[in-house]
Amino acid sequence: MSAAEPAPSQTSAKPGHLGRSLPRFEDAALLTGRGRFLDDLPVGPATLQAAILRSPHAHARIVKLDVSAARALPGVAAVLTSAEVQALSAPLVVGVKAPMTCWPIATDRVRYVGEPVAVVVAADRYLAEDALEAIAIDYAPLPAVVDPERALAAEAPVLHEGLGGNLASDRSFRYGDPEAAFETAAHRIGITVRYPRNAVTPIETYGMVCEWDPGEDGYEVTANFQGPFSIHAVIARSLKVPGNRLRLKTPRDSGGSFGVKQGMFPVIVLMALAARLAGRPVKWIEDRLEHLTASVSATNRVVTLAAAVEADGKITALDWDQLEDVGAHLRAPEPATLYRMHGNLTGAYDIRNLAVRNRVVVTNKTPTGLNRGFGGPQVYFALERLVQKIAVTLGLDPVAVIRRNLIPAGAFPYRTASGGLYDSGDYQKALETALRDGGHAALVEKRDRVRAAGGLYGIGFATVVEPSVSNMGYVSTVMTAAERAKAGPKNGAQATATVALDPVGGVSVHVASVPQGQGHRTVLAQTVADSLGLEPAQIRVVAELDTARDAWSIASGNYASRFAAAVAGTAHLAAEQLKAKLARLAAAQLNVPAEALVFEGGRVCAADTPDNAIPFARLAATAHWAPGTIPEAAGQALRETVYWTPPQLTAPTPDDQVNSSLCHGFILDICGVAVERASGRVVIDRYVTMHDCGRVLHPGMVEGQIVGGFANAVGAALYEEYAYGPDGAFLAGSFADYLVPTVAEVPRPEILHVETPSPFTPLGAKGVGEGNCMSTPVAIANAVADALGVEDVILPLTPARVRALLDEPEPPAPAGTAPAAPPKRAGGRALAGTGSAGFAAPPQRIWDTLLDPATLEAIVPGCHKVEKLSETRFLAEVTLGVGPVKGRYSVEVALSDLVEPASVTLTASASGALGTGAGQGHVRLAATPEGGTRLDYDYEADVGGKVAAVGGRLLDGAARLVIGQFFAALGRQAGGGTKGGGATDGGATDGAGAAGPWTGLLGRLLRLLGIGS
Amino acid sequence: MPRLSADRRTEVRFTLNGRPVAGLAEPRLLLSDFLRHVVGATGTHVGCEHGVCGACTVRIDGGLARSCLTLAVQVEGCTVETVEGLAPGPARLSVLQEAFRRHHALQCGFCTAGILMSLDTLLRDEPAADKARIEEVLGGHLCRCTGYGPIVSAALDAAERLSEDPGAGDAPEERDGDV
């Protein structure tokens, strides 16, 4: 299809409610604390609460799992392990036909930190978490692989033996004649980029209530799940019930999702099974540590992209090599992140020749899934970094390179090389408007001025085509044409809407859009009010979904920015359909042809004789009370349900062309950054973002989507990363480690618009919510690359990273500043320190105390018991708290190099439900002239598991606190107490031993939270 | 305060939004859980349980506190205020709440309860708070939806209205919602 006609029902531009920024109907309840979020819904007294035991290891065999002690605890109703899961359910279906089995719980082996190992169901959450600690589990750690490139190496540890390696999919595509284009081009310019892991963590975490009905052999689940409802089939298959025995409901309000709440479906399976096992409803609310560690992440990706370029900057071919890291399992709908952009891999540019290699690799990290921008950030980071590099390499202005390559304005609908069908646009107009109204010339002047004065300043651009309304068939591009032919075609994107009339003229709208804060109810009320000539406040909208009662399809849900383009459009069609029937009814009563009627101001009247009217409410009453008067052909006039799927969303063709999305918006971003030379801090000085999202239905909400997405993208560009240690330890388990930007970090972007309505959607609207997540990270990166004159920029651009890119020595610290701490060992969660303590008692006394299990038991903080295994080996049970993570550990200590009473080396390893640790310490004792003892120590340790994930920043303080408490107690025990001394960590003296605990750990914690001073 | 025992629930009595309430709490029960699941005041939200996101912010005896870092037993005899108590009447919004609505300062509304508590307290103490002060206070909260700009605009708007008419505790103006 090269030219599509506009949809017949395209509304005229008559003034109405649509297009105005009405206050939202959602707000009154949300502002007064009367939202109905998942955890606010009432549950019956039978409802139990669940907690999940999760793996502290990235890769390990489960040697022993004994839940009997946990099962026996008071208040515990059931403990679910892989044995029950395997007995009661089937594995989750995997997106591509790959020989790997994917259970929602670890079976014999854990493959990422945070992977569920057992579920405890108890009377309340506190008891359930208590019981987790009573589960005895032993792991035999295996080598882990975190880096996608290393995962491909022959010697890399293998996650799924069935795959024979870690490569889950490898497909190559070719469109046009890329080889010839590269051959004849003046230049081949390439770039390799590594896009990191992150996610737009919603502030409300996952939550669900699951129930099993043995009479029906069915499950009922209420969850703040967001769709796509194609996942409903995945859950039902796993639970081994037909779809009609899995009733899935969503609450009215959801605390944000951004794609992330798609990823809860494996836990839905677990909790449904737990409810079945317990015979009672089970509720689970994810905590923040679980969310950051193991909910879902966007993919990280390594991309090598090359362009064939003419001397004037014209790109004639692209060669993509994408290596997608989906984490430990290939979970539905992955590898969708890799294929969502397949139709628009050439971006906003007219490039006819294209070669693509897409590989999917598994690593020991959290499995990936939907996230705002879904695939766009990864693709555009490579493409737009390359466009900047082409300009730098050829000595051209980046704007000139963009201009040279943009798809011409008259070319729409435009079919891309890989099969995308861009609905509408005028990229030239958008570009020139953005340059003019966005003050580009002044920005260039400023850059020159700052640079002349010795400062670092850069300008970056990003040109992005923002796809929306996904083709449900795009993921099948991962299969070969032959496999697709066998599996049957997949395409389309069914949207549904119902408009219903009550006997007194009230209008209800039901959609399956599952809003997560985007104001769907308001926009739908506007849309339907406009059709029926009513006020939006008269329309009642229900946007939550109940699969047992509502019209829905696999495409239902809140993703791929499908609301404005598809759902609102479908509601419009349903309202128009109802209106047409009502018009026939009114025509009979008013004696005018239906075509001559207008719906306005709550009445229906003849256009030329407005007094010949009937109130809307009366018409509604007639529809209910006097169906006999309805003209035969109209049928009923009570309720209209419309299913709408755009004909443009066809299945992939045999030569792998796919129109992956229905709508294609356009974004052009201009970003000016200043880089602080001394600190490496990136300051966004100016940000202009130009959008063409088709017709704007609600300007206030469109702006809200843009600035919200922009803020998320600033986080991805500068602060946020799901960081892993080389051994697969997860390092970002709290909001103090995973840095979500606050108001201080998010500047206000300047938003510009041009409007080219989509001819493919009923209202002319396109999606708008995800674009800045695609454009902003690379616009900022391009600006930083321009400021520093470097090529290899890696996100997030933290001050340390940027400083390292500056090829110059760091300026000396200002006078009076404490010297910086020496760098820790790699991994960021290594712990090291030195310190000393003074005692009134002589060295021998201290020595004896130190080596006596009974006294140690009394003086080691949090110690329950010390067992002497041999003369030089001890086993201790201790409870230690680091920040919010408090847990019980067994610690084995071996003594060596004993020189009585002068020095000893301690080698310790600790393990507990909350993490692991291993390290070494040296203790030296010396007699003081006063007959006392001076003790010096140093230690170095590595920690892993939950402690490493959340405690990173608190570990040093916690260690000093514990050591301080220990020496104080040692002094008391040995007689004479401690004298001065203190712990030092890289030069900063905290004096934990002497000054008491409050200045140490708690002080740091309070400072971290911005409470203390 | 009565002596607490780890395995016994204690009755906690306090004033919530002007009304006396009581409930049973184990010593380890967080105030956020107590308010939401024992007392039934679900307007206060929980986003992190480690004191960073600010969603759970409430007022205790007039001062701001993270209810996820406070134990229920600590509010014995205290006056606690939550988002449910901010509106001047059942079908009305406060000046600040109304400004949030006008400026689209909320989307999902999950972070909103805590932000309203902090900004309401700021405007109570400093009715003429400027942008810098507002941003300083808002800096203790995370919002994933709005990008913060609309929240700052709403607070500035409310500050302006309140300093023009310090008596205006609420906004009796045009309403087209379903409060």
Ligand code: FES
């Ligand atoms: S829930 Fe209390 S600060 Fe996040």
Ligand code: FES
């Ligand atoms: S409005 Fe959703 S997190 Fe703030």
